[in-house]
Amino acid sequence: MSQNEILKVEHLKKYFPVEKSFIEKMLTRTRHFVRAVDDVSFSVLKGEIFTLAGESGCGKTTTGKLVVRLIPPTSGKIFFDNVEITTLDHEALRMLKRRMQIIFQDPYASFNPRMKIGEAVGHPLEIHGLAKHDEKRKRVLEILERVGITPAEKFSDLYPHQMSGGQRQRAAMARALILQPEFIVADEPVSMIDVSLRTAIIDLMLNLRKDFGLTYLFITHDLAIAKYISDRIAIMYLGKIVELGDKPTIFSNPMHPYTQALLSAIPVPVPERKRKTTELIGDVPSAINIPSGCRFRTRCRCAEKACEEKEPELIPISPDHYVACNLAEN
Amino acid sequence: MLSHLLPGLASLAKRGLAGWLVIFGGILVSVVVVMTIVSPWIAPHDPSAINVGQPLSPPSSQFPFGTDDVGRDMLSRIISGGGIMLQVAILSVIVCLMIGVPLGLFSSHTGGVIDRFVSLIMDSVYAFPGLILAIAIALVLGRGVINMALSIAVVYVPSYFRVIRSQVLSIKEMPYVEAANAAGARKRTVLSRYILPNVVPSIAVVATVNFADAILTAAGLTFIGMGVPVNVPDWGWDLTNGRRLLPSGAWWVITFPGVMIILLALGFTLMGEGLSELLSPRLEQ
Amino acid sequence: MTVDALTVEYWTRKGKIRAVEDMSFSLEKAETLGVVGESGSGKSTLGLSLIGLVPFPGRITKGKIILKDKEVLKLRKDDLRNLRGKEICYVFQDPMTSLNPVKKIGAHFVELIRTHEPQVTKQEALKRAKKLLKDVGIQPERLNDYPHQLSGGMRQRVMIGLAIALNPSIVVADEPTTALDVIVQAKILDLLNALRDAYGMALILITHDLSIVLQRSDRIMVMYAGHMVEYAPSIEIYSNPKHPYTQGLLKSIPNIELADQKLEAISGSPPDLLDLPKGCRFWPRCYCAFERCRMEAPPLITTGTEHFTRCFLYEEGRKA
Numbered sequence: 001m002s003q004n005e006i007l008k009v010e011h012l013k014k015y016f017p018v019e020k021s022f023i024e025k026m027l028t029r030t031r032h033f034v035r036a037v038d039d040v041s042f043s044v045l046k047g048e049i050f051t052l053a054g055e056s057g058c059g060k061t062t063t064g065k066l067v068v069r070l071i072p073p074t075s076g077k078i079f080f081d082n083v084e085i086t087t088l089d090h091e092a093l094r095m096l097k098r099r100m101q102i103i104f105q106d107p108y109a110s111f112n113p114r115m116k117i118g119e120a121v122g123h124p125l126e127i128h129g130l131a132k133h134d135e136k137r138k139r140v141l142e143i144l145e146r147v148g149i150t151p152a153e154k155f156s157d158l159y160p161h162q163m164s165g166g167q168r169q170r171a172a173m174a175r176a177l178i179l180q181p182e183f184i185v186a187d188e189p190v191s192m193i194d195v196s197l198r199t200a201i202i203d204l205m206l207n208l209r210k211d212f213g214l215t216y217l218f219i220t221h222d223l224a225i226a227k228y229i230s231d232r233i234a235i236m237y238l239g240k241i242v243e244l245g246d247k248p249t250i251f252s253n254p255m256h257p258y259t260q261a262l263l264s265a266i267p268v269p270v271p272e273r274k275r276k277t278t279e280l281i282g283d284v285p286s287a288i289n290i291p292s293g294c295r296f297r298t299r300c301r302c303a304e305k306a307c308e309e310k311e312p313e314l315i316p317i318s319p320d321h322y323v324a325c326n327l328a329e330n
Numbered sequence: 331m332l333s334h335l336l337p338g339l340a341s342l343a344k345r346g347l348a349g350w351l352v353i354f355g356g357i358l359v360s361v362v363v364v365m366t367i368v369s370p371w372i373a374p375h376d377p378s379a380i381n382v383g384q385p386l387s388p389p390s391s392q393f394p395f396g397t398d399d400v401g402r403d404m405l406s407r408i409i410s411g412g413g414i415m416l417q418v419a420i421l422s423v424i425v426c427l428m429i430g431v432p433l434g435l436f437s438s439h440t441g442g443v444i445d446r447f448v449s450l451i452m453d454s455v456y457a458f459p460g461l462i463l464a465i466a467i468a469l470v471l472g473r474g475v476i477n478m479a480l481s482i483a484v485v486y487v488p489s490y491f492r493v494i495r496s497q498v499l500s501i502k503e504m505p506y507v508e509a510a511n512a513a514g515a516r517k518r519t520v521l522s523r524y525i526l527p528n529v530v531p532s533i534a535v536v537a538t539v540n541f542a543d544a545i546l547t548a549a550g551l552t553f554i555g556m557g558v559p560v561n562v563p564d565w566g567w568d569l570t571n572g573r574r575l576l577p578s579g580a581w582w583v584i585t586f587p588g589v590m591i592i593l594l595a596l597g598f599t600l601m602g603e604g605l606s607e608l609l610s611p612r613l614e615q
Numbered sequence: 616m617t618v619d620a621l622t623v624e625y626w627t628r629k630g631k632i633r634a635v636e637d638m639s640f641s642l643e644k645a646e647t648l649g650v651v652g653e654s655g656s657g658k659s660t661l662g663l664s665l666i667g668l669v670p671f672p673g674r675i676t677k678g679k680i681i682l683k684d685k686e687v688l689k690l691r692k693d694d695l696r697n698l699r700g701k702e703i704c705y706v707f708q709d710p711m712t713s714l715n716p717v718k719k720i721g722a723h724f725v726e727l728i729r730t731h732e733p734q735v736t737k738q739e740a741l742k743r744a745k746k747l748l749k750d751v752g753i754q755p756e757r758l759n760d761y762p763h764q765l766s767g768g769m770r771q772r773v774m775i776g777l778a779i780a781l782n783p784s785i786v787v788a789d790e791p792t793t794a795l796d797v798i799v800q801a802k803i804l805d806l807l808n809a810l811r812d813a814y815g816m817a818l819i820l821i822t823h824d825l826s827i828v829l830q831r832s833d834r835i836m837v838m839y840a841g842h843m844v845e846y847a848p849s850i851e852i853y854s855n856p857k858h859p860y861t862q863g864l865l866k867s868i869p870n871i872e873l874a875d876q877k878l879e880a881i882s883g884s885p886p887d888l889l890d891l892p893k894g895c896r897f898w899p900r901c902y903c904a905f906e907r908c909r910m911e912a913p914p915l916i917t918t919g920t921e922h923f924t925r926c927f928l929y930e931e932g933r934k935a
Contacts (some may be wrong), residue, residue: 055796070512097514110505114527120506123523124513164884175509194653195823196860199867200880221797224826224869228878251871265801266871267826271849280798283766 003082006183006215007044007067012037012076014062018288034287036062038239039076041314044183044217049209051218051226054236055262057287060219061105063236064185067217068102069093080183098128101176105188107168111160118144118156121175128179143174148204166197170204177212185217190225202229223266227251232320235259238287238295241314245321255323257300294326302327351604355538358597362590366412373406377563386580396582398568399575408586411565412594414475414558419544421479422486423537429483430490431533437491438498439521449495456488464547468556475558478551482544493536497529531609538602542595549591565591616642616665616703616785616817621678623657623664632888634660634673636841639915642785645811647818649828649849651864652838655885658821659708661838662789665819666705667695683784701731704778708790710770714762720748720773721758727780747776750813751806768799772806779810786811787819792827804831825864829853834921837861840886840896843915847922857924859901895927903928 015033037059044050052060065071067078069085078086085096104110111120122140125131131139137156144152147170160168169189176184186205190198202225208214220226226233227247234244235258243256254260261280280299285291294312297303304327312324342349365372375382381401389396395404437448455463467481501507502525510520551557552566553573565587572584623635635657642648652658663669665680667687680687682702690698699705707713714723724744728735735743745755751772762770771791778786788807792800808831811818820828828835828849835852837845837860845858856862863881870876883900886892895913898904905927913927 055798065508068512070508094514094516097512102509102512104505104509106505110509112506112510112524112528115523123510123515127513127515127519166884172509175513179513194885195825196653196864196867196881197884198880199878200882202878203880223797224871227871228869228876248874261798263871265798267801267804267824267830268872269826269829269853269865269868269870270872271829271853283768283799284796 004045005043005079006046006081007217008079009043009063009067010041010077010079012040012063012066012078013074014059014066014071015074032288035239035290036287037066037073038290040236040239040241042234042241042244044215045232046182046215047209047213048231049216049218049229051220051230051233052236053220053223053226053233053262055221055284057238057284058236059239059287060221060236061187064102064187064217064219068100068185069096070102094128098179099181100183100185101179101181102185102187103169103172103176103189106192107165107172108160108192110172111168113160115159116156117158117160117163117171120160121156121171121178124175124179130179139178140174143178144171147171147174147177147208148200149174165193166201169193169201173204173208177208180212182213183215183217185219187219188221189218191220191222198225205229223262235262238284238290240295240324241322242296242324243322244314249318249321253321255317255321255328256296256325257302258296294324296325348604348607351600352608353604355597355600355602355604358593359601362412362594362597363416365409366416369406369410369413373403373409375403375406377402377406377410378561379403386575386578388580389582395586396580398571398583399580404568404582404586407563407568408565408590410563411568411587412590414552414562414564415545415548415566415591415594417475418479418482418548419541421476422482422544423540425479425483426486426490426540427533427537430487431494433487434491434494435498435521435526435529438495439502439517439525448491452488452491455484456492458485460485460543461547461550464551465554465556468551473556473558478548478557479544481551482547485547486540486543489540490533490536493532494529497532498525501525501528531605535602535606535609538598538605542598542602545591545595545598616683617679617681618642618665619679619681621661621664621680622676623660623669623673624676625673627672630889633841633891634888635664637915638678638843640836640843640846642817642819644784645815645817646834647808647811647820647832649832649835650819650821650838651823651825651828651835653823653885655840655888656838657841658823658838659789662705662787662819662821665785665787666699666703668699668705697731700727700783701781702783703785703787704781704783706771706774706778706786706788706791708793710767710774710795713774714770716762718761719758720744720760720762720765723773723777724758724780727777731781743780744776747780748773750779750810751776752802768795768803771795771799771803775803775806775810779814779816782814783816785817785819787821789821790823791820793822793824800827807831825868826870837864840888840891842896842912842925843923844897844925845923846915847919847924851919851922855919855922857918857922857929858897858926859903859928860897863900863902895925 014037015035018032018034040063052063054060066073073086077084080100088096118140121144122136125136125139140156141152144156149155149167149170190201193201209216218229230247232246233250234241237258243250243259254263282299285298291298293309294307297307307326310326312326314322314324316322317328339353342353379402382403383393383397383401385397385399385401387393387397393403393405395408397403437445463485464481467484468477471477471480507520507524510524549566549569552564553570557566558564568587569584572587575583619639621635621638625632625634638661650658650661660669660673664675669675675688687698721741721744725737725740728740728743744758748755748757753769753772757765792803795803804827807818820832822828832849835847835849836843837858839860845861852861856865866879867881869878881900886896892899894910895908898908907927913925915923915925916929918924918929
C-alpha cells in the first residue's frame, strides 16, 4: 500500500444469509445468501473524492458501511492508512472512529428525535472523552457555524424536527466533522434533499475538503452529481465493480456496456434532446441468484458464450482505467 | 409544579380528542387518588366502625350510600376503600417497570439465542389468561397487598417486554443509532441515550393500561378471597360482601364499590388510549 | 382541459395551508405538460385535485376545472367516478404499494375495465389486458402473476397500462420514476411518450426533476410554495427563463453533457407553508427582491408568447 493511499480494500465480500422459515430449514440443506458485496477491491488516495456509483441494490451503501466498520465483512481486507482494520478489537475500533466518519442518506432519520442538535453534534466528543461542558459547547458552536448553521446558538437548542432537511444534513456533517476525521464516507448525502438545496450542500462538502484536508468516499446513484464532484469513479453492478477510472475518462470513454447504458439513460436538461439510449434487456437479477460467469450477461447486448462461463476480472485497459468485461480483454 | 400543569393541560386540549381523553382520564384518576389520600379527614364516619347506623339500611340523607350488614357507613367505606387497589396497582407497575423494561431492552439489543430464549418464555407466560394466572400465583404466594401486586406483575411483565422489544428492534435499525455506533459509542451509551428515550412513550402507554388491568385484577382476586384481611376498607372486599348480601335486596353494598372500581379503571384506560393516540406517529403533509 | 384560478387548502389543526393557490392553465390534446416543484410546492396536491382525490383535510376552495366542456368540480360523485379512469387517469408515485397485493395482475385490469364498461365480458377484458401489457412492454403471461412477483419497473408499467386501459384523454403521472433506477426511468418515460403518440392523449408529468421535464415535455409549469411562478414552452424555459427561481433551478442542476460545470445554489430553503412570507413567496431567497416584492404578491404576468411569469420584474413599464 502506498503512502498516498488512505484507504485500501481487497477482495471485500459481504454476504447476508436469507432468512428461512422453519419448514424450509427442515426441508432444504442449502443456505442462500444475498451477495451484496461480492469481491470488491479499490483504493482511495489522500485528499481525493472517490465515488461509488450504481443503481439501488448494487452494493455501494453496504460497501460504505463496511469501510467504516459499521458492519463486519464476510471476507476480505480493509486497510486504513497502511494499517489493517478488518479485525480490530473493540477498543482499537473506537479509536479508529475518530479518524473516519460517515454521513447518512436520510437527514430525517439520522438524528435522535429526543436529542437537541447541539447535544447530538457534541456527543461524539463526549463519547471519546475529548471535551466537556464549556469546551464542548464552544466546539459545537464553532463547527455549526462552519457548516453554515447560523446563528449557531439558536440552532443548537432546537430539536431535529424543527429544522429543514438541508439544515439537518449540514448538522450531520458537523457531527461527522467534530472529531476532526481524515476520511468521510458520504452515503447519498443529497438524494433526499430538495433540488434547490443540493448544490449548497455539495459546495459545502467541497469547501470542507479544502479547509480540513478531507478525503471522501462518495456514494450515489445520480451520475450527474458524480460527474460534478468526483475525482475518480467506480461503477458497481450487483456487488462488483465493473468499471473504474478517473472522471474524465469514465464520462468520455465508458467501456463497459453497463456504464454506457447508465450514462445514456441520464436525463439531460435540454428540451427535445434525443439521446441514443443504449437498450438493456430485462431487469436486474436478484442478488441471491447471481448469473454464472459475467453477472451482467443477462442484460448485455454483446454477451457471448464465453460470458456464461468466465467471470471477468477488473483489468486495466489504460493507466487508471479498469474494466471488468470479457470482451474488453481483446 | 402547578405553573407547569396549566400550560401542559392547555397544550393537551389543543391536540383534539386524544388530548381530551388524557385530560378526562387524568381527572378521574386524580380525583380518586386525592380522595383516598384525604379520606381520614373527609370520611364522615370511621369506615371500619361497626354499628354506626342501622345495619342494611338503604341510602338516605344520613347515610347517602347506605350501610352494610354490620352497620358500617358505606359512604365512608367508598371514600377510603381505594387505598388497597391503588397500592396494588402502583406496586405492580413499579415491579413491572423494574423487571420488564431492562429485560426488554437487553434482550432485544443483544439479540441472538438469548433473545429468542427470553422471548419464548415471555410468550408462554403471555399466552395464559391473565386473571387465571394471577389467581394461581396468588394461591402460591398467599394473601396481602404485596403478593397481589407480585402476581399481577408476573402476568403483566410479558406485555412490557413485547412492546419494548418491538420498539427497540425498530429503533435499532434507525440511522441515528447507526450514527451513534459510527461515532464509537459504547453499547450502554447507545441504550441509555438513544434507544431508551425513544422507547419511553410506549412504556407510558403500557403502564397506564397496566394500572387499569391491575385494578380490575385486584378486585377479582379480592372477590374470590385472595385479597386483604378484613379490617381494612377495600372496594374489592365490599364487592364480595355485597354479592353475599344481594339476595336480601341490599343493592347498595355491591353497587357503589363496583362503580368506583369501574371509574378508576376507566380513568386509566382513557389516559392510556389518549396517550397511545398522541404518541403514535402522525403523518404530516 | 382548462383550469381556472384553482385553490386547494388543507384545513389542519395548526391552521389553513394553501397548498395550491390561484392556478390557471390549459392542456391541449396530446400535449405533455411538465409540472416541476420541490417538496411543499403543491404539485402533488394539484395532480390529485384534477381527479378530485384530494385527501382529507384538504378541500378545493376556489376555481374551476373544465374537462371537455364539463365542469369537473360541479359533478356528482358518480359522474366524477366515471370521469376518473375514463377521461382522466392517475399514475401514482409508488408502484410498490399502489397495486393490490392479493390480486393477480389480470384481475386488476378486469376489475378496472368492467367497472367502467360493465357490458364487457371477462374474456374480452383479459384480451384487452394482454394487448395493454404488450403495449407497455410486459409479456402477456405475467397476467397471472401477483404484484410482488414483478420488479418495481414492471409494476410501474402495469400502473401505466391500467391508466391507459380505458383510453383516457389525460394521464396524470405523479413522480412516476422517482422510486426507480435511472435506466428503468428512461424506459418508462419513453414509454409514456410513445403511448401518448399512439393514443393521442395528453400527459401531465409531475416531478421534482427538472431535467426530465425539460427533455420530454412541450410546456412546463414551475411551482413554488403553492404558486405557479412560471409557465411556458420548454424551449422558452430553457433558453429564456424569467423567474429568478427558475433561473436558480437551471443553474443548480448538473448537466452530464457539460464538462467543468459550475453549479450555483439558491440560498435559503423552501418556506413553511404555515408561515408564509408576506408578499411574493419567493422573496427571501431571491437575488433581486426589492421593496414591492416584500409587500405584495405579484400576479401572473405575460412575458412573451405563451410565456407567463409571476414576478414584479416583468411588470409593465419596468426595465427587467
